[in-house]
Amino acid sequence: MTVRRAHIGDIDAIAEVDHLAGIDEERTRFIRKSLEKESVYVAIEEDRINGYCIFDHSFFSRGFISLLIVHPEHRRRGIGLELVRFVESLCESERLFTSTNQSNKPMQSLLRKMGYKRSGVVDDLDPGDPEVFFSKKVK
């Protein structure tokens, strides 16, 4: 598996990984903007994009993963972990932050496995499902 920065030509392959990208205009716009800002990273196996993440330093100037998605047929094979590891190596701040819904146990397990600790919680983003923030000292 290799991980590299994505380019605009990857957009269709990314949409195949993420079913929301095809149907949710807001998600599609977000991915396109992030591609333009060179903030998208893709995991590639046998010339296929099987996962992607969006990472930049727009969160209080800290490294922040705003999205991490692995194709449903390729989960539990270490792709999510590799993507996070890759962007950790690019992080310019002392701590890298990310967040996920309280209900998202797979993402929380991945983060705990990688040494991330809970940093706080924000209500009122998704009604009834608080957003939990995690961070890890990467430098």
Ligand SMILES: CC(C)(COP(=O)(O)OP(=O)(O)OC[C@H]1O[C@@H](n2cnc3c(N)ncnc32)[C@H](O)[C@@H]1OP(=O)(O)O)[C@@H](O)C(=O)NCCC(=O)NCCS
């Ligand atoms: C969360 C997600 C990115 C994980 O990707 P993945 O490639 O399957 O994760 P990995 O194979 O790298 O898993 C690494 C570790 O995370 C934990 N983990 C991952 N998926 C898990 C699950 N379904 N249940 C419990 N633990 C899980 C495990 O500790 C796992 O290690 P192990 O397989 O040795 O037990 C993937 O499930 C996904 O795309 N989910 C939908 C999108 C999403 O919720 N993204 C996160 C918020 S943006």
